[in-house]
Amino acid sequence: MAIRKIARLGNPILRKKARPLRPEEIGSPALQLLIADMIETMVDANGIGLAAPQVHESLQLAIIGFDEGSARYPGMGNQPLEVFINPRITVLDPSLQEYWEGCLSIPEIRGRVARPRKIQVDWLDVHGNAKTRIAEGFLATVFQHELDHLEGVLFVDRIRVEPGQTPIAFLSEYSKFGLATRDAVSQGEIED
Numbered sequence: 001m002a003i004r005k006i007a008r009l010g011n012p013i014l015r016k017k018a019r020p021l022r023p024e025e026i027g028s029p030a031l032q033l034l035i036a037d038m039i040e041t042m043v044d045a046n047g048i049g050l051a052a053p054q055v056h057e058s059l060q061l062a063i064i065g066f067d068e069g070s071a072r073y074p075g076m077g078n079q080p081l082e083v084f085i086n087p088r089i090t091v092l093d094p095s096l097q098e099y100w101e102g103c104l105s106i107p108e109i110r111g112r113v114a115r116p117r118k119i120q121v122d123w124l125d126v127h128g129n130a131k132t133r134i135a136e137g138f139l140a141t142v143f144q145h146e147l148d149h150l151e152g153v154l155f156v157d158r159i160r161v162e163p164g165q166t167p168i169a170f171l172s173e174y175s176k177f178g179l180a181t182r183d184a185v186s187q188g189e190i191e192d
Contacts, residue, residue, distance in 0.1 A: 001036045003044045004055040009106045011056075015152045018051075018058045020086045026128040031061075035083055035126065038063050047104045048079075049142060051149030054105050060086045062146045076138040085124040087147050092134065093118035099141045100174065101155040111159040111168040115144045 007013050025031055034057060042050040048066040052059040065081030068074075096114040103109075118136045121143050125131050135143050145155055159167045169177075 001033075001040045004037050004041045006041065006045060006050075006054050006104050007056055009154065009156070011105075013053050013056055013058060014105055014149070014154060016053065016058050017152050018053050018060045018150045020060045021124075023128060026085060026124060027126065032126075034059075034061070035063065039081065042104075045104050049146035050104065051146055053149050053152075060150050062087065062150065064142060064146055066142075079139060079142070083126050084121070084147070085126070085128075087121055087123035087143075087150070089144060089147055090120040090122070091116045091118075092120055093136075097137065097141065099138065101141070101145055102171070103145075103155055105149075106154065106156060108171045109156070109168065110171055110174045111155055112165075113141075113145075113155050113158045114160060115141050115158070119143060121147070 021031070034052065034055075038050050038052065038055055038061075041055055042048075042063060042065075049062060049064040052061040062084045063081065064079055064084065066076070066079050068076065068078040093116060095117050097117045098112050098114045100110045101113045102111075117140060118134070119140045121133050121135060123131055148154065148158075156168070161167055
């Protein structure tokens, strides 16, 4: 296992649509090593999700995991660490919710992003078994943020600018001025 370098905003790999994994690749030693490296990289960077393009691998692969007891995401639920291969999202409730989002590929920046409230995620696990999950609230936002990376989309692409609001900020200013607590529509913060 190794900690991999995280691609940052401006690197073309982050804007490329990742290719699906072929059945024969699932379960291979090379893929298992990549997954182990991604887990180690995400933990080292204090993230809650990481997509393969963020570690310079243009593959439809992401990991997500966070603990309800974390000081960073209190009350946001629990998502045991899980691997998502060739995932697809179906919107079940298009009404929007907003969270402050951050990204390991765009360090020190936070942005308020509106996303659908309820989704269904279909994917393959590490053994190639089909899985489905319904996600709402914070977890729905985390899935959408992370799986956007597989389509070459970053959270900054989804920020809506409205007069009189601060939809994007440096982390230091976000914390210093309490933007999340001042913003009535903001319900929390995510960082992949």
